[in-house]
Amino acid sequence: MNPELSATRKVASFDVFYTQILDPEGHLVGTPPAFAQDADELRAMYRLMVITRAFDKKAVALQRTGSLGTYAACLGQEAIGVAMGFALRAEDVLIPAYREYAAQFKRGVPMENILLYWGGDERGMRYPAGTPAAHDFPLSVPIGTHIPHAIGVAYAFKLKKENRVALVSFGDGATSKGDFYEAVSSAKVWNLPIVFLVSNNQWAISMPRARQTGAQTIAQKAFAGGMPGEQVDGNDVLATRLVLERALERARQGGGPSLIEAITYRLHDHTTADDARRYRSEAEVQAAWARCPIKRYKAWLEASGHWSAADEERLQAEAAAAAEAAARNYLNTPPEPPGAIFDHVYASLPKALEWQRAEVIARGPIGGEH
Amino acid sequence: MNPELSATRKVASFDVFYTQILDPEGHLVGTPPAFAQDADELRAMYRLMVITRAFDKKAVALQRTGSLGTYAACLGQEAIGVAMGFALRAEDVLIPAYREYAAQFKRGVPMENILLYWGGDERGMRYPAGTPAAHDFPLSVPIGTHIPHAIGVAYAFKLKKENRVALVSFGDGATSKGDFYEAVSSAKVWNLPIVFLVSNNQWAISMPRARQTGAQTIAQKAFAGGMPGEQVDGNDVLATRLVLERALERARQGGGPSLIEAITYRLHDHTTADDARRYRSEAEVQAAWARCPIKRYKAWLEASGHWSAADEERLQAEAAAAAEAAARNYLNTPPEPPGAIFDHVYASLPKALEWQRAEVIARGPIGGEH
Amino acid sequence: MAPTPNEAQNLTIIEAINLALHAEMARDPSVLVLGEDIGKNGGVFRATVGLLDRFGEDRVVDTPLAETLVAAMAIGLSTQGFKPVAEIQFSGFLYPCVDQVVNHATRLRNRTRGRLSCPLVIRAPNWGGIHAPEHHSESLETTFAHMPGLRVVCPSNPARAYGLLLAAIRDPDPVIFLEPTRCYRLFKQPVEDHGEALPLDTCFVEREGTDLTLVSWGAMMHDTRLAADRLAEEGIGAEVIDVATLKPLDMDTILASVAKTGRCVIVQESPRAGGWASEIAANLAEHGLLSLFAPVMRVSGYDTVMPLARSERVYIPDVDRILKEVRKVFEIAPKS
Amino acid sequence: MAPTPNEAQNLTIIEAINLALHAEMARDPSVLVLGEDIGKNGGVFRATVGLLDRFGEDRVVDTPLAETLVAAMAIGLSTQGFKPVAEIQFSGFLYPCVDQVVNHATRLRNRTRGRLSCPLVIRAPNWGGIHAPEHHSESLETTFAHMPGLRVVCPSNPARAYGLLLAAIRDPDPVIFLEPTRCYRLFKQPVEDHGEALPLDTCFVEREGTDLTLVSWGAMMHDTRLAADRLAEEGIGAEVIDVATLKPLDMDTILASVAKTGRCVIVQESPRAGGWASEIAANLAEHGLLSLFAPVMRVSGYDTVMPLARSERVYIPDVDRILKEVRKVFEIAPKS
Ligand SMILES: Cc1ncc(C[n+]2csc(CCOP(=O)(O)OP(=O)(O)O)c2C)c(N)n1
Ligand SMILES: Cc1ncc(C[n+]2csc(CCOP(=O)(O)OP(=O)(O)O)c2C)c(N)n1
Ligand SMILES: [Mg+2]
Ligand SMILES: [Mg+2]
Secondary structure: OOOOOOOEEEEEEEEEEEEOOEOOOOOEOOOOOHHHHOHHHHHHHHHHHHHHHHHHHHHHHHHHOOOOOOOOOOOOOHHHHHHHHHHOOOOOEEEOOOOOHHHHHHOOOOHHHHHHHHOOOHHHHOOOOOOHHHHOOOOOOOOOOOOOHHHHHHHHHHHOOOOOOEEEEEEOHHHHOHHHHHHHHHHOOOOOOEEEEEEEOOEEOOEEHHHHOOOOOOHHHHHHHOOOEEEEEOOOHHHHHHHHHHHHHHHHOOOOOEEEEEEOOOOOOOOOOOOHHHOOOHHHHHHHHOOOHHHHHHHHHHHOOOOOHHHHHHHHHHHHHHHHHHHHHHHOOOOOOHHHHHOOOOOOOOHHHHHHHHHHHHHOOOOOOO | OOOOOOOEEEEEEEEEEEEOOEOOOOOEOOOOOHHHHOHHHHHHHHHHHHHHHHHHHHHHHHHHOOOOOOOOOOOOOHHHHHHHHHHOOOOOEEEOOOOOHHHHHHOOOOHHHHHHHHOOOHHHHOOOOOOHHHHOOOOOOOOOOOOOHHHHHHHHHHHOOOOOOEEEEEEOHHHHOHHHHHHHHHHOOOOOOEEEEEEEOOEEOOEEHHHHOOOOOOHHHHHHHOOOEEEEEOOOHHHHHHHHHHHHHHHHOOOOOEEEEEEOOOOOOOOOOOOHHHOOOHHHHHHHHOOOHHHHHHHHHHHOOOOOHHHHHHHHHHHHHHHHHHHHHHHOOOOOOHHHHHOOOOOOOOHHHHHHHHHHHHHOOOOOOO | OOOOOOOOEEEOHHHHHHHHHHHHHHHOOOEEEEEOOOOOOOOOOOOOOOHHHHHOOOOEEEOOOOHHHHHHHHHHHHOOOOEEEEEOOOHHHOHHHHHHHHHHHOOHHHHOOOOOOOOOEEEEEEOOOOOOOOOOOOOOHHHHHOOOOOEEEOOOOHHHHHHHHHHHHHOOOOEEEEEEHHHOOOOOEEEOOOOOOOOOOOOEEEEOOOOEEEEEOOOHHHHHHHHHHHHHHOOOOEEEEEOOEEEOOOHHHHHHHHHHHOOEEEEEEEEOOOOHHHHHHHHHHHHHHHHOOOOOEEEEEOOOOOOOHHHHHHHOOOHHHHHHHHHHHHHHOOOO | OOOOOOOOEEEOHHHHHHHHHHHHHHHOOOEEEEEOOOOOOOOOOOOOOOHHHHHOOOOEEEOOOOHHHHHHHHHHHHOOOOEEEEEOOOHHHOHHHHHHHHHHHOOHHHHOOOOOOOOOEEEEEEOOOOOOOOOOOOOOHHHHHOOOOOEEEOOOOHHHHHHHHHHHHHOOOOEEEEEEHHHOOOOOEEEOOOOOOOOOOOOEEEEOOOOEEEEEOOOHHHHHHHHHHHHHHOOOOEEEEEOOEEEOOOHHHHHHHHHHHOOEEEEEEEEOOOOHHHHHHHHHHHHHHHHOOOOOEEEEEOOOOOOOHHHHHHHOOOHHHHHHHHHHHHHHOOOO
16 A cells, blocks of 8 residues: 555635724724724714714613613624614615614614614614615514525625625624524525624623634634635724725625624623623623723724814713603604504405404504503 | 734634545545455445445336335435444434435344335334334434434433434535534534534535535535534545544544535436436536446455455345345335324324324225335 | 417416416516526426526526525515515425514514515425325415415415416515415316416305305315215205415305305315314304304314325325215204 | 422412422433523523522533524434423524424424434413513414424413423423413412422313303413403303313313303414414314304404514403403303
């Protein structure tokens, strides 16, 4: 036998890269992207982050006082929603999970719509006509199930030769679901214009990231579909927007799908129905506060001369007022009439359901509550 | 700004390797594994390959003459089943798809059982007590759905501190299913003793491998779960057994799960209900015959002095006789009595079903057919 | 390959389905088909034969082997102005679509108060009787018919297959379209390619009669018709109703018939408990009780796992079993 | 944390479930629990509180977020001598388990003619009424009850929750165990930790009566009991039956009751069409017709998508709606 015989050879290789521009203290560790030339834009991004946090706080308060149902806070993850809102074009379609409120706001969803939804009113997901959000998907509660919708949406873009991208966002927990993988596995088959964006906030309710999957990074799950996968500091709004814009642009140019793992941290309980102290340490949460996306971005904006204490004061007041107004609008929205539960089950009410609707209407209001 | 700032760094890397020992002509291109020292073992492997092919031919013939239902042939893929049969230990559990008959035979399933199953008789999957197969899973028709069963089986081994491995096998098409991915994603979470074995036969009915998924290799899908993934020439029984034994051994030693993509080719129609000429060229099939696993292994055995023309003649006769006997046993198996459809729905018949069973029994035989 | 329109052809059910797909794809560029092996291979039952050559691979989409994906992709497409018609190879492989169908397809309109909607069709061969392997002979209609926001349609002859499939594709809401596998090539019927859809909210009274109402759908319609023939020979006039549009259910037609006949036997192939025959019988127990001369009998599959081929005829109802229940009815309430 | 056995404690339903899990895991080392957030977090409804500390993470298995996997893993475990009890957080997330349950859990015994089997339980909170977000208020019982080879169990009070869960875990076949979310902490009842299972094939006659049979299960039992109270005040004696073991269905008990009362109203929360009330009514239309004085009325959810919190009370039946149907029955067939 020939001792030099080598039975094994390498046939493929894959790398995962990580990008960060601003470190937790707000120091540059990478070259700022082109969009950072525009100070107004930089301030608008900051403004949206702060307004989103004010909204979040208000929503939690409404729930605590019994005026809102279960609410999923985005505390600590605002940079991702902001990056999405600014990276997307109006004509793109967003297929979101439920913690990217900043993106919804940027695309034209009034704050009170989000409150209505968590308050138990379907009208919350009827986004205003004429806004970019009007063609976006609603929040998706069954984890991961919305991800493969992006395949159909992006296929439609491709077939119609439209220059649009489907951006689908979800959490680290969602990357365990078959629905996620079936989409990842097939997106490249048709080279579809899709960006998969994972908000890896380290937790899926009480399940820490390390026990969610055997994979060292979530980004590498992209390789299962033969597409690029990369990591970004999801608490760094500059890096997240940059990486996302690149992926969207590649998709728009026919370069196909890709996956971004944005690394962040869920500073709040999972939802208002959860008590995270049961399963994670205060120390961990405190350490995560040091990496807060707003803090670092503000520090850099200030250091760059784009932001002042006076600006901050004005913005905080504006943000609180906006959240307050949204809460008022929400609380002042009368419930739908009872018969409305029949109005959108089908495009038009089937004969077989007429008596049911009549029964409900005859009965009158039952006491719709907030 | 500091022009040297580098925003991006590599955080993880993955490689896919391919192993082949015997080339299509039966020449060594790699060092033969240790088990190849044992000529009896080498001949036993060859014997099982040839017997399996004879069985396959007989089964197709039975179907063509109306004596068997739809049958899924393993023509061209025999090396994988043989490698499985020889690599597994008796105490391991096999969770198979439906083209690995050689493995079933090696583990003690009588040939007529396989015929009974495809002939529409549930008793085919009642494997004989006392054989290694007795604790194996039955064939699985709903593609990929059996794969996550391996998680539960292997978890049980781990919990009971048993030194056993779950080997789960399936096709390239199955690697598009969420069930496959949910298992891959989580196997390493518990570092379970599982080997995922893909028979990549290039086709899922009419869907060619290249359009099944965007991934360049099936092996790399392992990375989605943070486990090793490798390719092997699945028509090379030496390499396939070697790679499989290594993976089983690693799992047995606590090294955790891994995935093997065995590259082969489906020489037959998908099943007897299919006509592959509709979607693939004769030229492709002819080219694949040149890579036939039996041909190359025989050539090498002969060249190594382990096999003679006389051996071959005896074996061919023996194989044909075995298939013939199995067919006879199958055809001579009288159908179950009609009431049997109730006997294993629950461990004991619920009261609510008693009248249904009585009705069936009162009615008598309906004409069970082959 | 393209059939000539406006000329009645003698077609089987599978040919009528193929014709409807050709017709609607030609008429409406937003219609596309997707599924496993539906392109070059023309579908495992040949329902999509000729579509790839005629409409190209953009609109005739061979998908990876992933039924959840197929349903989800159809949902995505349907939100973007397309009318996807997805094929699942056998109804036993519809289960991975259930989550997508119930949690998204049937709800997107309601969830967004009409802002988005899902005009899609999922087709699958349903029921047993062709000696197929395990999981290829399932009865899925009631699993879906229980879901609000869905339509469930089960044609039982070529003309209805054609007209109902057109209706299903044109309907603005999701439709599950279950085809009778064992009747695909059982008989022919003249089918005109007139592009006219049939209504999705009305049972078909196939045959009038005053003594007994026989109700069925899908593959069991065949045996039900044969049973009615046998009864006619005996001088019993059975009214035969094809509940081709199971959901939403047109009880009016059934109740009107039972008001006339006073006797009803319902025939389904699915397991008995919780089958759609139970829904119909429950409505009779509520709205038809006073017209009933006799108990409402259900002929059905048993509450067993669908047996493999050798025993499938033990499970699937047949003319004898239908007649046996009919006899019970007339024993209790003899024809006067 | 471990409860003291053999001493009646006043418990809520969720506490009784927790107690049963503790008791059976202590008694039988082959029992293990798995699901999302059931370990440290003790389950989103706290059903598994204390199990991790007491039995360790080998037997109290926090799974990744993948319901298909949870069901499939339970199947794998159940073939290896374990008795897995899987928790799905809300029944609306059971849909991804359907394929595994119907195509494997319910069939492995039959498919192998008894060689392998699946003694497993899948638990989930079911039904609405707690103002939860979308998909957290679904009614899944009939989807599963239609499947042969399965048991479907729905307890309606603490003692039954305890005894039926023990029975479900000990049963040699797969059981879907659906718990009434909105009753989890609604009331207490003395529950003795005696380790005795309740039968899985018998309805519970909770209250005897001769005028009317009221049939329900799960969360709607609460309103059904209240309705019976109200009727009692009016001098109407309602026999109240809890069909806690929906599948296989004990019709004998219901038929015996209706034979006595001649009137029946069935109360379910799920959408009306194809719900389990229809199965019961259909059986009455077949076997009870001659005892019925009046139509069998079904009180049910509507055939709409389950509404979000603000409108859920429009959808969920209540005492008024139950009484309204009861009145119709007595209008047609007055108490003599
Ligand atoms: C299919 C499904 N299973 C379970 C749940 C309950 N649940 C809600 S959120 C959640 C965790 C989600 O984790 P992740 O995807 O990381 O998103 P995050 O909430 O952290 O943003 C779970 C288990 C659900 N909504 N859907
Ligand atoms: C869930 C499911 N979907 C569809 C089918 C129909 N079907 C049977 S085999 C097959 C292709 C399987 O391809 P692969 O996994 O590569 O295995 P192979 O047959 O090539 O060995 C399909 C689509 C099925 N059996 N199960
Ligand atoms: Mg998370
Ligand atoms: Mg294949």
